[in-house]
Amino acid sequence: MFANSQPIQSSQQGPHARLREVVQKHLHTEFLRPPSQVSLSAFAGLAAKLSALPDPKPLILDTGCGTGVSTLALARQHADCHVIGIDKSELRLAQGQRLLQQPGAPKNASLLRCDLGDFWRLAAQAGWRVRHQYLLYPNPWPKPEHLKRRWHAHPVFPSLLALGGTLELRCNWRIYADEFAQALDCAGIVASVEEFIPEMALTPFEHKYQASAHTLWRCRALIPNR
Template sequence: MLDAGCGTGASTLALARRHREAFVVGVDKSRARLEVGQRALACADDVANALLLRCDLVDLWLLAARAGMRFERQYLLYPNPWPKPEYVMRRWPGHPVLPAILACGGALELRTNWDVYALEWAEALRVAGREACVELLIPDGLTPFEAKYAASGHRLWRVESP
């Protein structure tokens, strides 16, 4: 499983605990955030199925797709990336790397507090020939973002594609 843009790896750790049968790789480009996650992972005696990796996601997806690597599930849990309209091509559903993301296979789950981002994902998946379900999310503690935005009264969204 891939936890794309995992930040401190809190979500990676939670996913590893929820899916003990899977190997969960959390990827982020921030050294500082991953150092926090590495300390948490080192203290988590009950988790042996997780790895935090520092790299650029575009490179990871392109290389993984080229190598024929497939994920069982891909999680994109960052709530609201690149919110300005002129940045639409920087958001994953409008980014040139989208075909590589989809080529890496598996179910895809996005969580966000931004309905526009959820709808962009659903439309991009539809155009790519994949089903997508957009629904309100009841926070379940998977990410610190969910707790933060739920506490401040934001509606949260989930996009799932089998």
């Protein structure tokens, strides 16, 4: 039952007609919903941990990291950086914490339970700048009426951009990748979208989608510091 993932089905056959209108609105409107107390406490704890490190390193974000498999893989690939995996699922992160405690696990990785939208805003407000941002297979919300639930059409999108760095989105729905590139274009950021075959699957989803013969897409861009 492993290689049985179904391709994404949607009545939407191309980038959403209202995408640019929605993105432009968010780029020029402040997102006022306050972060939750849980998110505030989680972010404060992470900030304190990073401040206490004897050898501060550039930051890499693995946003929506799930069980943290990708976080550990990225930490091994980027030994000169500190990789932070963020997810809201306590159950999935508990699996990741067990992986971090195994012999030979990388020491340059942290896992944080936090609402991702809250995290982006808190990090931007704190003036954080990162080297890389990875968004690996976010929920595509393929129904057209769910456009605003996609990260590139969400009010938090400007906070994501404020963190800068090299951004890489991976997904198995080309429309999501094309929309993300269009949203970046609205902010004056040049992005590329391409079909790709990973040398090594970073996430269980990527492994499953590849085994299920899905076409994989990635959107990449360099976000200038603002």
